[in-house]
Amino acid sequence: MAKEFKIEPLKVWDDFKKYREKYYRDYLEAKDNGGIRWAGSAWAFDAVPAGLGEDVYPLTGEPYGATVAFFKDFSLQALEAAERKGVARDLCGYLRNYWGSIILDKYVLADGTIVEGFPKPDFNYTIHICCTHAKWYHRAGELEGGIPTYAVDISVGPGYLLDDKKIDYVVRQLNDSIEWMEKVTGREYDDELLIKAVYAEADSMTTWAKICKLNQNVPAPLEEKSMFTLYALLVLHRADPRVAELYHKLYEETQDRVKRGIGAISNEQFRFLTDNPPPWAFLNIYRYMEREYGAVSLGSIYTFGLEGAWLGMDEKGERWIWEPAPTPEEAGVEITNREEALRWTAEYNLRYRPGWQHPYSHKIRKLETLQMIRDWKADALIMHINRGCELWALSELEVRDYLVKHGIPVATYESNMADPRDFDEARTWNVIDSFMESLGRKKLSKQ
Amino acid sequence: MGKKMEELPQYKQFSEWIENRHDYAKKWKQNNGGKVVGYICTYVPEEIFYAAGVLPVRILGSHEPESITRPYLHDMYCPFCHDALAQGLEGRFDYLDGIMLAQSCLHMRQVFFTWEERCGVDWSYYMEFPHGVNNPHASEYLRSLLEKFKSAVEEWTGTTISNKELDEAIEIYNRNRELMRRVYELRKSDNPPITGLHAMEMVVSSQMVDKREHNEVLESLLEDLQDVEVDREIGTRLMIVGSEDDDREFFRMVEYEQNYPATFVFEEHCTGARYFWNDVKPEEDRLMAIAKRYVTRVPCPAKDWPTKTIQGRRRFNWIERWAKEYNVEGAIIMQQKFCDPHELDIPALRELFDKLGIPHLFLEFDITVPVGQFRTRVEAFLESIGEEDLFI
Numbered sequence: 001m002a003k004e005f006k007i008e009p010l011k012v013w014d015d016f017k018k019y020r021e022k023y024y025r026d027y028l029e030a031k032d033n034g035g036i037r038w039a040g041s042a043w044a045f046d047a048v049p050a051g052l053g054e055d056v057y058p059l060t061g062e063p064y065g066a067t068v069a070f071f072k073d074f075s076l077q078a079l080e081a082a083e084r085k086g087v088a089r090d091l092c093g094y095l096r097n098y099w100g101s102i103i104l105d106k107y108v109l110a111d112g113t114i115v116e117g118f119p120k121p122d123f124n125y126t127i128h129i130c131c132t133h134a135k136w137y138h139r140a141g142e143l144e145g146g147i148p149t150y151a152v153d154i155s156v157g158p159g160y161l162l163d164d165k166k167i168d169y170v171v172r173q174l175n176d177s178i179e180w181m182e183k184v185t186g187r188e189y190d191d192e193l194l195i196k197a198v199y200a201e202a203d204s205m206t207t208w209a210k211i212c213k214l215n216q217n218v219p220a221p222l223e224e225k226s227m228f229t230l231y232a233l234l235v236l237h238r239a240d241p242r243v244a245e246l247y248h249k250l251y252e253e254t255q256d257r258v259k260r261g262i263g264a265i266s267n268e269q270f271r272f273l274t275d276n277p278p279p280w281a282f283l284n285i286y287r288y289m290e291r292e293y294g295a296v297s298l299g300s301i302y303t304f305g306l307e308g309a310w311l312g313m314d315e316k317g318e319r320w321i322w323e324p325a326p327t328p329e330e331a332g333v334e335i336t337n338r339e340e341a342l343r344w345t346a347e348y349n350l351r352y353r354p355g356w357q358h359p360y361s362h363k364i365r366k367l368e369t370l371q372m373i374r375d376w377k378a379d380a381l382i383m384h385i386n387r388g389c390e391l392w393a394l395s396e397l398e399v400r401d402y403l404v405k406h407g408i409p410v411a412t413y414e415s416n417m418a419d420p421r422d423f424d425e426a427r428t429w430n431v432i433d434s435f436m437e438s439l440g441r442k443k444l445s446k447q
Numbered sequence: 448m449g450k451k452m453e454e455l456p457q458y459k460q461f462s463e464w465i466e467n468r469h470d471y472a473k474k475w476k477q478n479n480g481g482k483v484v485g486y487i488c489t490y491v492p493e494e495i496f497y498a499a500g501v502l503p504v505r506i507l508g509s510h511e512p513e514s515i516t517r518p519y520l521h522d523m524y525c526p527f528c529h530d531a532l533a534q535g536l537e538g539r540f541d542y543l544d545g546i547m548l549a550q551s552c553l554h555m556r557q558v559f560f561t562w563e564e565r566c567g568v569d570w571s572y573y574m575e576f577p578h579g580v581n582n583p584h585a586s587e588y589l590r591s592l593l594e595k596f597k598s599a600v601e602e603w604t605g606t607t608i609s610n611k612e613l614d615e616a617i618e619i620y621n622r623n624r625e626l627m628r629r630v631y632e633l634r635k636s637d638n639p640p641i642t643g644l645h646a647m648e649m650v651v652s653s654q655m656v657d658k659r660e661h662n663e664v665l666e667s668l669l670e671d672l673q674d675v676e677v678d679r680e681i682g683t684r685l686m687i688v689g690s691e692d693d694d695r696e697f698f699r700m701v702e703y704e705q706n707y708p709a710t711f712v713f714e715e716h717c718t719g720a721r722y723f724w725n726d727v728k729p730e731e732d733r734l735m736a737i738a739k740r741y742v743t744r745v746p747c748p749a750k751d752w753p754t755k756t757i758q759g760r761r762r763f764n765w766i767e768r769w770a771k772e773y774n775v776e777g778a779i780i781m782q783q784k785f786c787d788p789h790e791l792d793i794p795a796l797r798e799l800f801d802k803l804g805i806p807h808l809f810l811e812f813d814i815t816v817p818v819g820q821f822r823t824r825v826e827a828f829l830e831s832i833g834e835e836d837l838f839i
Contacts, residue, residue, distance in 0.1 A: 359553070397520065
């Protein structure tokens with residue numbers, strides 16, 4: 001008889017949901033009170049535009065694209081609108097939902113409400129690491145009638161190979177971007193607000209890593225489907241001190257759950273990890289796994305590493321370390337001016353973001369994934385072969401091969417994080433059922 | 448009585464080099480005792496290899512159907528990458544002493560890493576070439592990367608690359624670029640002496656052989672081109688724009704095998720003008736001179752995006768200029784399936800051609816070209832361009 005764990009709803013859940021709802025509405029209504037809107041990748045240096053004032057509201061494209069994908073009917077309209085304008089169907093799924101929204105001139109709020117008129121940003125601000133980011137917002141700006149765009153090139157290689165020249169290259173661009181923002185907004189830049197935001201960003205990202213690490217416990221206090229909601233604030237506005245505060249609340253609550261043995265699911269019998277953004281319109285995969293197999297998804301290099309800050313590769317490039325990266329306070333660093341703030345945010349992001357490390361070699365992603373499986377005591381990995389993101393697809397099959405050679409069971413299913421047309425529900429259930437059967441697991445409903 | 452281009456020994460030499468690229472590289476090694484390095488993307492600073500006595504050769508596909516890359520490479524990665532990797536997995540480049548990638552698109556990156564791991568190569572180098580070539584700090588940053596790269600090549604080859612050797616390599620490479628530009632220049636005429644197929648063979652072969660030898664052939668070709676007799680109707684003057692494309696079959700079909708006459712007068716891709724158009728402008732700091740050349744060259748769309756001072760696409764300025772200078776009447780946008788950087792530019796590129804009043808046809812190609820299907824589409828396109836004539 002499998003052990004039953006106590007479960008409890010998260011107390012902070014509603015706070016996270018409310019922040020997200022308010023975020024999309026704030027962006028929409030920013031102009032009512034003379035505020036500034038900017039749009040760009042969730043990987044943009046979120047702290048930098050914060051220096052423009054306290055009424056600056058971002059819209060990050062990937063979570064927006066995921067939100068659209070979640071509302072399948074609207075997503076189909078957006079995807080088809082983009083395709084009618086000559087946009088290739090194999091491009092990033094988020095991008096196509098985002099461009100489609102602009103073309104339809106419709107905006108989706110967190111609860112699925114569709115608002116007429118896609119709110120134009122004052123400027124686009126992004127980073128560029130894959131083939132898409134800068135070109136995404138460049139074209140978005142054109143579709144919006146000429147919104148200026150600034151993209152920071154961060155393609156300087158993995159954190160453990162950073163040197164001063166690489167960091168300088170990014171910091172110079174950040175400095176330029178501040179001048180540029182002043183010019184396009186007509187606002188004077190406030191370094192104190194930047195410094196505050198840089199501290200908040202590191203606080204949010206490191207705290208999230210600490211929360212993820214708690215999922216190494218048995219039973220896992222959190223499961224990945226809920227973590228998608230919880231980690232979302234990092235991709236929305238991690239440099240907002242209110243976001244950092246919410247992560248502290250979540251960290252305390254998760255610690256308390258671990259202490260009291262509260263699980264994410266009551267029947268945890270099988271622990272697995274994933275490795276990619278999920279197909280957002282079909283998150284019921286996770287509930288299916290829980291219900292049918294008592295299987296809990298503990299997270300992924302995506303959920304942990306997209307916005308969490310981790311030590312990552314050791315200096316020799318031989319070992320991946322899943323330990324939270326230090327905040328400025330923990331590192332004993334005091335940030336007192338613009339240069340120090342920009343240098344900190346550049347180096348912290350370049351060095352400690354797993355999502356910015358593993359695109360630079362198969363080896364990094366292999367070590368990262370295998371270490372995750374060991375540290376989180378997982379029984380298997382379920383891999384989403386994601387047609388919607390070529391960056392997350394990089395090295396994926398090589399990692400699969402590596403894990404299998406290390407005796408880790410791996411299942412793969414092909415889909416798309418943001419294009420519901422690419423998801424084959426019946427086939428995916430079949431893959432999962434066959435995989436679990438091959439591991440000797442029987443459906444709980446048939447026992 | 449002039450000769451036909453196909454009869455010129457220089458043209459035969461280009462074709463022969465392409466057909467027997469592997470034999471050429473093996474013989475070059477034997478004769479010169481040097482190393483041969485393979486590269487996938489044209490952002491590799493070949494001058495530095497050449498200065499160290501290394502022959503850089505481009506890894507291109509063979510346009511044969513394959514299935515051996517599927518366990519390693521995502522299905523949605525471009526056919527060029529699948530085809531290139533297949534060559535490595537099949538051992539066709541087993542003579543390579545090393546491989547190098549100057550950071551370009553994700554697909555080539557994965558090919559590089561998989562090749563490094565599975566195709567058995569003694570030396571490999573991944574350079575984090577700037578993506579943001581339009582930003583003002585890119586040259587200085589690239590210079591710092593070139594310095595490391597130069598040291599790595601010196602260590603690998605056991606040589607020291609002096610300024611003299613760099614100057615010589617720069618001169619040979621610049622000469623090659625200049626000669627190919629001069630050949631392209633002849634295509635501006637009403638009766639261009641060479642077709643797109645000829646031009647493609649010239650440029651592709653330059654990526655496979657010692658530039659010194661290529662220069663010799665180009666020099667004599669330029670002399671003989673004056674006497675070339677054009678025995679075919681030029682028809683519609685076409686420009687090809689797009690991704691990596693070394694598929695000769697398509698060019699042959701358009702220019703030689705259909706009912707409506709047409710001639711490519713310009714190729715804007717990395718086996719065409721994007722590869723050779725810009726020179727290294729000599730300066731005291733040789734590495735900075737090389738860095739500036741690769742940063743300011745006609746950009747691949749993967750690197751062509753906005754920054755503080757540039758909000759448009761630099762590549763489009765070149766396309767517009769070439770379309771006008773070469774009196775282009777129609778454009779074929781040749782898209783390597785799944786090539787994101789190009790796909791991301793295509794809606795804006797179509798708008799550019801609309802603005803220029805140049806009719807355009809979009810074709811998406813794979814490892815092999817569906818010639819029959821494309822023939823129908825190209826013929827319909829050419830017919831639509833000449834539509835007015837039908838009613839005169």
